[in-house]
Amino acid sequence: MGSRYANGRNFDRGPGRHCDVSLLSPYIRRRLITEPEVLKAALAEHGPDRAEKFIQEVIWRSYFKGWLELHPKVWSDYISGLESDLDGLSMDRALREKVEAAESAATGLDFFNAWATELVETGYLHNHARMWFASIWIFTLGLPWRIGADFFYRHLLDGDPASNTCSWRWVAGLHTRGKTYQAKASNIATFTENRFTPRDDELAAEQSVMSVLHSQEPEDVADVAALRSVSAPRTGVPTLLLLIEEDCTLEDFDIASLDICAGAMLSASHLRSSRDVSERVMRFESTALHDAAARANIDAEPLRAASPRDLVSWAEGAGARQIAMPYVPTGPLADWIDAARPLLHEHGIALTEWQRAWDALVWPHATAGFFKVKKRIPEILDQSGLT
Numbered sequence: 001m002g003s004r005y006a007n008g009r010n011f012d013r014g015p016g017r018h019c020d021v022s023l024l025s026p027y028i029r030r031r032l033i034t035e036p037e038v039l040k041a042a043l044a045e046h047g048p049d050r051a052e053k054f055i056q057e058v059i060w061r062s063y064f065k066g067w068l069e070l071h072p073k074v075w076s077d078y079i080s081g082l083e084s085d086l087d088g089l090s091m092d093r094a095l096r097e098k099v100e101a102a103e104s105a106a107t108g109l110d111f112f113n114a115w116a117t118e119l120v121e122t123g124y125l126h127n128h129a130r131m132w133f134a135s136i137w138i139f140t141l142g143l144p145w146r147i148g149a150d151f152f153y154r155h156l157l158d159g160d161p162a163s164n165t166c167s168w169r170w171v172a173g174l175h176t177r178g179k180t181y182q183a184k185a186s187n188i189a190t191f192t193e194n195r196f197t198p199r200d201d202e203l204a205a206e207q208s209v210m211s212v213l214h215s216q217e218p219e220d221v222a223d224v225a226a227l228r229s230v231s232a233p234r235t236g237v238p239t240l241l242l243l244i245e246e247d248c249t250l251e252d253f254d255i256a257s258l259d260i261c262a263g264a265m266l267s268a269s270h271l272r273s274s275r276d277v278s279e280r281v282m283r284f285e286s287t288a289l290h291d292a293a294a295r296a297n298i299d300a301e302p303l304r305a306a307s308p309r310d311l312v313s314w315a316e317g318a319g320a321r322q323i324a325m326p327y328v329p330t331g332p333l334a335d336w337i338d339a340a341r342p343l344l345h346e347h348g349i350a351l352t353e354w355q356r357a358w359d360a361l362v363w364p365h366a367t368a369g370f371f372k373v374k375k376r377i378p379e380i381l382d383q384s385g386l387t
Contacts, residue, residue, distance in 0.1 A: 001038075002046030006053040010191050012126040015118050021126065022054075025158035028061065030288045031247040031326075035062060035358050040386055048378075048387065055381075056374060059362065061163055063373045066359070066366030068162040068330045070224045075330050078165050082146040086274065089147070102141055103151055111188060111196035112136050123157035123280045128191055134171040135183040139204030145172045155278045161331030176369065224367050233258055233324035233352040240320035242266055242311075243300055244333065245285045247326030248292035253354045255296060262318035263300030265289040271305055271332035305333065308340035315349050322350040327359065358384060 001022065008020025027033050035058055042051040042058075068075055089096045100106075105113035105120075115133045119125050125133065130152070137148040149168040153159045166175055173180035185198045233239060241263040243250065267289070269282040293300040303314055315323055323344070328334045337351070344351050361380050365373045373380075381387045 001042035001054040002050040006050070009053065009057075010128050012129045012192050012195075014114075014192075014195060015122055018124075018126055023124070025061075026123075026284060028058070029158045029160050029163075030245050030285075031249050032288055032291065034249060034252070034356075035059075036384055036386060039381070043381075043386055048381075055377065059373060059377060059380070060370060061160070062358065062362040063366045063370050064162040064166045065160070065329050066363030066373075067166060069227055069363055070367055072225055072330050074169075075161065075165065078146060078149070079335075082150055083274075085144040085146050086150075088144075095143075098141060099143055099147055102137060102143060102148075107141065109136065109140075109198070109202060111192070111198055114196070119152070119155050120278070123155060123278060123284070125152075125156070130167065131171060131181055132183040132188055134168055135181055136203065138172055139180070139182060140202070145169075150273050150275065154273045154275060155281065157281060157284050159272065159281065162329065227363060230327060230353045230355045231350065232354065233322060234350070235259070237322045237350070238318075238320050240264060240315045240318050240323045241298055241300070242323050242325035243289050243292050243296075243298070244268065244325055244328065245288055246328055246333065247354075247356075248288050250292055250296040250298070250326070252356075253326070255298075258324060260298070260324075261320055262314075263293065263298040264303040264314060265293060265300045266303050266305055266333075268305040268333045268336065271336055305336050308336060308343055311340045312343045312347055312349065315344070316347060320349065322352055324352050324354070327353045327355040329359075 004020055005022070011020060013019065022038075024033065024038060028035065028038060038058055039055055042054050045051070046054075048055070089099060102112070103116065103120075105116040107113055107116075112133065115125055115129045118129075119133075134145070134148060134152075137143050138145050145168050149164055152168070153161075153164050156164065169175040171181040183203055185200045185203055189197045235257050236259060238261045239258045241250075241255065241258070241260050243263065243265045245268065265286075267282075267286065269277050269285045272281070289300075303310065311323070328337050341351055361383055362373060365376055378387070
């Protein structure tokens with residue numbers, strides 16, 4: 001988390017050799033460990049100067065979550081755009097074959113194929129490789145960026161609606177309008193230590209970039225929205241405790257004060273996509289939820305996020321008058337919960353959430369680029385009690 005991370009984090013050494021990054025992202029994404037826990041460890045071991053780059057990268061994830069919370073239309077536009085792109089595949093055989101080749105590591109580009117294979121077989125890609133992959137997908141292969149984002153989201157163990165969507169938008173030049181990220185042959189050779197040595201003519205030509213973007217109809221970013229208000233769980237009310245993969249450290253919340261009549265582990269990995277989601281991702285989610293229930297000493301039954309009416313039936317069957325769960329940020333699970341809200345209201349069941357102080361510190365500053373959050377990092381660390 002210190003100087004070794006700062007000096008080596010950009011090197012993609014290949015499967016099983018990612019030795020200069022933490023590999024904690026799947027656990028942070030589900031808050032099996034939390035951002036303050038990780039940052040506290042980094043500061044204690046290395047101090048704020050040597051841990052500076054690691055701290056910034058952890059906070060990048062919080063920034064992206066806050067940014068998507070403040071720009072929810074970007075998520076809804078992504079979902080509708082992806083549906084349109086997938087419909088297009090069914091009607092365009094040539095495009096469908098190109099996508100299938102990219103996803104099955106059969107493009108003729110050995111470096112790209114290696115990353116596609118690593119992603120599918122391990123559920124992980126080094127961050128630098130993710131950037132190269134996305135750039136080649138968009139600008140070299142000329143494929144729809146949303147289908148690429150969907151490919152990542154279906155396979156990444158740390159797949160997160162905000163980080164994944166915003167990162168692909170950033171590569172495409174949509175997050176920072178007009179500023180694209182283009183993979184360079186020399187950069188790939190340097191930071192794979194010549195494991196791959198692509199030729200310049202194998203990558204995108206500079207003049208092709210804007211035509212590719214134009215063909216993918218980049219959407220406008222909506223005005224900044226207000227952060228969603230939250231109703232906290234009430235004491236003395238029969239409560240269904242809902243365990244979700246968004247936050248698996250329930251012992252941080254005041255569970256003991258609640259009148260818990262039932263617990264449920266909500267399986268939601270399949271909501272990531274209308275296409276098949278990796279079995280590896282779903283196993284990781286299931287294990288995380290069982291681990292969360294055990295640590296919180298909660299007897300929780302499995303519940304699949306199918307029809308939102310199932311949540312109503314489960315709560316009514318348990319005699320619950322409120323559902324308590326951690327905050328659900330913008331993404332497919334939030335969409336599913338939103339569909340359940342009016343149904344729960346009709347049956348007199350309150351939907352309540354705990355929101356973490358960390359999110360409340362970071363998210364209000366995530367209105368534009370990362371710099372606005374970055375300059376407040378000392379203040380955020382101080383207010384969170386880490387310095």
